[in-house]
Amino acid sequence: GCGSSNKGGNADNTPAAPSGTETDSEAIPEGSAADIKVGIIYIGDENEGYTAAHMEGIKVMATSLGLSSDQVIEKTHIGEDESAYDAIVDLAEQGCNIVFANSFGHEDYMIQAAQEFTDVQFAHATGFQAASSGLPNMHNYFTAVYESRYVSGVVAGLKLNDMITKGEITAEEAKMGYVGAYPYAEVVSGFTAFYLGAKSVCPSVTMEVQYTNSWADMTAENEVAKQLIANGAKLISQHADTTGAPTAAEDAKVPVVGYNVDMTLVAPNTALTSATINWGPYYTYAVKSVIDGTAIAADWSKGYVDGAVAISPINESVAAEGTADKVAEVEAALKAGTLKVFDTSTFTVNGSTLEELIASNADYEKYSANVSDGYFHESEVISSPAFGIIIDGITEK
Amino acid sequence: MEQANAIELKNVTKRFGEVIANDNINLSVRKGEILSILGENGSGKTTLMNMLSGIYFPEQGQIFINGKEVTIRSPKDSFALGIGMIHQHFKLINILTAAENIILGLPGKERLKMDQIMKDINELIHTYGFDLNPSQKIYDMSVSQKQTVEIIKVLYRGADILILDEPTAVLTPQETKKLFDVLRNMRKAGKSIIIITHKLHEVLELSDRVTVLRKGKYIGTVNTAKATAESLTEMMVGEKVTLDIDRSEPVKPEKRIEMRGITCKTKEGIKILNQTSFTANSGEILGVAGIAGSGQKELLEAIAGLVQIDSGEILYFAPDGSTEKISDMKPAQIRDLKICLSFVPEDRLGMGLVGSMDLADNMMLRSYREGRKFFLNRKKPKDLAADIVNQLDVKTPGVHTPVRRLSGGNVQKVLVGREIAASPTVLMVAYPVRGLDINSSYTIYNLLNQQKEKGVAVICVGEDLDVLIDLCDRILVLNSGKVSGIVDARKTTKEELGLLMTAERKGGHASEQRRSK
Amino acid sequence: MSMLLTFLQNAIGQGISILFGASGEILTEKSGNLNLGIPGIMYMGGIAGLMAAFFYEKVSGNPNAFVGLVISLLASLLVSAFGGLIYSVLTISLRANQNVVGLALTTFGVGFGNFFGGSISKLAGGVGQISVKTTASAYRAVLPGLSNIPVVGKLLFSYGFLTYLSIVTAIFLTYFLKHTRKGLNLRSIGEDPSTADAAGIHVSRYKYIATISGAAIAGLGGLYFVMEYLGGTWTNNGFGDRGWLAIALVILALWKPVNAIWGSFLFGGLYILYIYMPGLNRATQELCKMLPYVVTIIVLIFTSKRNKHENQPPASLGQAYFREER
Amino acid sequence: MSKDAVNKELFVRVSKRDSISQKKAWGIRFAGIALSLIVCALVIVAIVNENPIRVYMGIINGAIGAKRRFWVTIREALTLLIIAVGLTPAFKMKFWNIGAEGQILMGGTVTAAMMIYFGDVMPNWLLLIVIFIASSLAGLLWGLLPAVFKAYYNTNETLFTLMLNYVAMQIVTFCIVFWENPTGSNTVGIINGATAKGWFSKIFGLQYGLNIIVVLAVTLIVFLYMKHSKQGYEIAVVGESQNTARYAGINVKKVIIRTMMISGAVCGLAGSIIVSGASHTISTSTAGGRGFTAIIVAWMSKFNPLAMIGVSLFLVFMQQGSIQIASQYGLNTNASDIITGILIFFLIGSEFFISYKLDFRKKSKEVK
Ligand SMILES: Nc1ncnc2c1ncn2[C@@H]1O[C@H](COP(=O)(O)OP(=O)(O)OP(=O)(O)O)[C@@H](O)[C@H]1O
Ligand SMILES: Nc1ncnc2c1ncn2[C@@H]1O[C@H](COP(=O)(O)OP(=O)(O)OP(=O)(O)O)[C@@H](O)[C@H]1O
Ligand SMILES: [Mg+2]
């Protein structure tokens, strides 16, 4: 049940468009895509990988649904403060039927707006409060990027194996360095998946994580990568938004796995691949739901099955031989559901399995809802990542 | 063929906003002569000279140098024509050495060869008999040393025409004499010299001809030989004036200020006042004489509470018979005791007045705190400013003109006017007529005498010994921070004072050199 | 040992941009112009070099590293000099307030950098796709023999030519200011333009030249960052606050370019120290990031206690000069 | 150029204007604004290839085209105004306080702390008073530090205050580690979102009523203080010459410290207006460069608070407007910084023609 009759006073200038609720759906004729308006606020702009990926997703959505350019209003550089609220409300007042926001800190402001504009749909990426807010027009979305990180980990593991075989490093020296943004579940979940992917092919691998305390700080990422390399990392990966780490890796001639965008131009001699997210499927789904008048899920997080995640083309000149075949195999298994990234039999925490810990340690009890059937159900309870555990083999600095 | 004039100005006019600083001026300077320019404060002397030196550009009129019409757009053009000017306010860079200042802006080998430059300068110093160390920094120099640098700067450039704007205002009689010797030597060498000064005796002593300006207009030029102090003053002012100081006898002198063994040190630890003791009485003018930098400034500042005192004490004897120890007190504390010490400092715009504020706001500089109100009372100072403008004939567009815009003499009138208006019991003045024209100077002397007659204790630091002798009742002579004598002005002579000022001048140099201003 | 070496090497790498900025600003300030637009100008210099290289590599199918270097260097110098020109016209000829113009120029310059960064990013096909590898390789080329010497080679010879240029520039400027006639004239303008004017020095010409060349030198700091440090790519605001640190360094270096050399290395080191300090958690790391600023303040307090005449800012700094002004 | 032309080369003399009528002065300023708008239009047209009239309509629409936009413009202008007003005493004293960013951040941080820790323990009106006092004290402290060292050691305040901005920034980041929600997210989120404790309450039905009242009151007080109070007079004297101040019996150290305390306190209060009155959160971008823009506002207004109202409104108007056209035409938002820069260049450049006039005359003779 949605409060469709509860029109906000400011929505008068909304064109005779559907208000995206289930009850209205029957009344709306086909082809109403022509009347729909979509708004989105971005934390950054096309110069920053994370936002660029969202922009790409919006483009995919607009193309596939046949929206014209004046049906999509984009606002860049919206901070995580009152300006987010101003921008969201402005979009709602401009007649947008659905408004997206792409940064974590936008969520509170979006909820504020969602309370006022009950016939506009609001969808927020990386957030976690939609379901608990009780607002029918508030939604969260994310992707199972851990799947693509796992796959990129496999690519990394194969490269390490290759280096061991060639005698460049010993099996014990197979240490990876990871440039993380914050010690935040999204990051932890991501690098754990990456590590597990590498470990699935290179059992001796270890990983050191260092944080930059920023989502996008090219210099810090660059410097942290250099430090990791100086500290013995033989391969670099990242969960931070710039090309800082690949630049450093290219300098040091250390193989690197990127994030968000293809890094081969920045690091032609060392970039292996990047874990990427396709936001297109979600945006298409959400906007289509508004057009069709169907409900949008409060939480949405999809992976390989829906084409929401992928890895960028493998740089054949750097990757180990046979990588493509192995990747295809792993991807197929993920799609089929036969392979679970957070399979609890593949890792331990302080020497114990996750199941043992949940049973014995009060700190881990909160994960009990996530763990069943031998694996950790990431992004299933709510869309945003929940895996915040440092497993054995990974050290944090 | 008659030889062309070195300089000839025809109908030159210059305006600053509404002020016509120069109005159709004609002037000529012959080769090999010294021409004085006389005029009251603000009559446009400096402005006129600045047009020759390329600082200002005339609105109208023509300039001929050696018979050829020229356009002088910048100081560079002026140098090229062989004109060198020594400005009223020193044009020296404090953090540079004398030598660096001298070669400033000159063409030459790009890489500086200071050794060679020093040699050249030392040669010049030797030729003209100056006393200067070219590698000394300007901030370490006394006023007269800075003056010397200015002169060498012009000579080094090989100027044929020399303009000096009030060069003697800050010099001692001895230094002035030396300067005049140099100028006479230069005249002998065929150079043309223009000198601006307010001291008539210097005009009469040095120059060949005198040109007089009044209120921006050209009045006339006379041969010095045919002129007298009185005739020149009349030309300047436009009417007959009497140039006498009528000194009255002190009335009921009572002890007001007593300084007992005061010693003050500079930051570098040099004693600028050394065991100085004296008393100043009500109803008399106590003169303070000494060569520059002997501690005159500090003497007044010590009383006013502006310098740190190392030892000794200063006592104030109030008219009601009570006594206060005011050494180690800040100006505000002294004022809180209701002691009214008025002080006209040497540095008018850098200390006595706020240049960017108008006359009215400057009036309350020392009194704004009166009353317990949080907000200012602006009516009183405005009225006071209007009074002073009227009474002292201050030339200003109005009481809301920033004082920085006024000419030197008028600035001084404003400052003295304010200090007297506070009805002080002690009035301290430092170089009260420096840079002032004759008429204004006598106005100030009369004001001091009036104060004395009112029973105020006046302490006056001065450089013109003739004036001190005519004006004061007693004269205190400072020598390297020590009192070398206190004499009766009615009985002393210039020679006696000169002797006291210079006798056994040990260490005097050091303190003189430390003076930075 | 290798960690220390990496640290020192990167401290120097971090310092070079700041050194260029500080050297340029010193030259500018010596003429009495306090150019707070330097942070913006450094962005302008960086993006201009990158754009020039980008279009060159795009247009020429087979780009030559050296040609790319020359083109981007010229573009960087020109555009940052243009920033200096805007500042000069407004403050010298039109006598506008230096602070306002400087701050506005910084706003303008940062916007300029990010705007064009975004634009070429779009042209390049998206974020992270700008790459001028060929040109950047010329900037990053090191002397092959020397850089291979163990330790010393890494510490002293593992940098591109801009690093050495920054040091040479600082030394040359020191020599210029101290031992040449023009340097002397320039210093005198910064101290007292009316005196310099009376001495026949062309005040506005010197001010223009010093400000514009200062801006060009500072712009090289941006170019260094983009080409040598980042290897020829761009992110918005990636250059961060280095421009402000450069202005800070001017004061710390007491207006002497040679002092800025070690000062910039110190800044660079403190800037990245938190990455190398063991035993920090996220909160204490943030405190550690305060170090460059706190150390600057402490050094500042200590130097201010010795108030020598020679260590003061140029006396006329920040003031417009008009000959006929009283 | 022909030889002839060289001889007739124009020779421009600059001279000070006598005085200029208010009408003419404003005429020149408007000409400056008009010229700047034309140049901006050219720039925009070059980039987006749009009819400039439509672009300007877009700007107006973006700044005041809707009620909400209008109020956002007002809110932002008020914030800028109070910071500029806060900077005025310091700059009037020739104390180069470029540390407003830090003072704002400290005020904002303390405000956030009060909201977080005292949100449940006192009524909102009391909490707001506590916030005003505490944030002012925080800004005051941040202004006091450089002032003390300036007064006693003559430490360069430009650098000191600049560095304190960064220190404040790190303090905020440090606090965020403890206040962030959820852990690791590095965002504090809306504080007291449910209870609205510590938020500016509506006044006269206006959401930003309290912002208006506080800012205008502070502006008026600072105006009176600077222009008509004895302390304001002391500030002007110290700014002109410390020697004169000493001669006048002013305790220079005291004035420096007191003035910077006031300046810092107002900037700290501005921090509370941003946090309590608008964003309800704290982050490193809470000050967002306003501390620097406010310097421009203060100088361009020649420290006249009335002019500051106009200048900050104009700058914010153009900023909000350019953000709108950026979104409308798919421009990068950084274009708005370029436009702001150009505007300021022209506005401040036009001041020259108010104080000076140009005489063109033919160069008649050359100096040989
Ligand atoms: N730069 C200036 N701006 C405005 N007014 C000026 C300027 N220079 C001089 N004046 C005005 O022009 C008039 C002439 O001033 P000038 O300095 O030439 O006088 P002067 O004869 O040298 O006086 P003094 O004996 O006091 O040195 C005065 O009214 C003065 O206020
Ligand atoms: N600070 C500076 N840095 C670099 N070059 C400068 C600097 N100052 C001046 N120059 C250049 O040096 C040359 C000589 O300058 P200078 O001011 O000495 O002019 P000039 O040739 O002596 O004078 P004019 O051309 O007016 O006769 C000029 O071309 C000027 O561009
Ligand atoms: Mg004069």
Ligand SMILES: [Mg+2]
């Ligand atoms: Mg004079």
